[in-house]
Amino acid sequence: MNTIPSLYQKTVDCLHHADGLPLLALRLYLAPIFWIAGTNKLAHFEDIVMWFEHGLALPLPWLMAALATWTEIIGAVLLVAGLGIRLISVPLIITMLVAIFAVHWPHGWQAIADPGSFAPNENAAEAAKRLNGFLGWLKLNHPGRYNYITEFGKPVILNNGIEFAATYLVMLLVLFFQGAGRYVSVDYFVGRKLLKK
Incomplete structure (x- = not known):
């Protein structure tokens, strides 16, 4: 009877070494989404500014458009590298919250x-x-x-509706709280180097 809990614990211990893989999967899933969104904004930047100003009635539309554009582009690159994941998650989360409440909320x-x-x-x-x-x-x-x-x-x-933006928000929250992942990110190796000092 004691073998089932023991086997379970051994399995969990083995899986512990691969716990960075789901976080890598989240990062690699989100990176092209933000890259495409950001580069599309950059390619049509003046239209985005006009939409932010007249369609969404956001304050400082040029600044808001620039922040959204570069947050998504830089965020995509950092997600792939696994660098500064907790830091970049914050502006990406804010971007998703703005998208949810300013764009998608009225549609359910x-x-x-x-x-x-x-x-x-x-x-x-x-x-x-x-x-x-x-x-x-x-x-x-x-x-x-x-x-x-x-x-x-x-x-x-x-x-x-908010379905996709809310899903990306949840994924970003996981990355914010869990980090970039063991063995599969620059953050992991930088963190190890800093701990050795």
């Missing part, structure tokens, strides 16, 4: 309008009905275009 939870998924808003059922109606009409009247549009996947209606 869902990123994609789906009445059968978790927490659909009041428009999800109507959005699905309209999309299905349009696709049915397209298939009946223009089968070639229908096949062209649906060839690589099912079309969806973007709901633009």
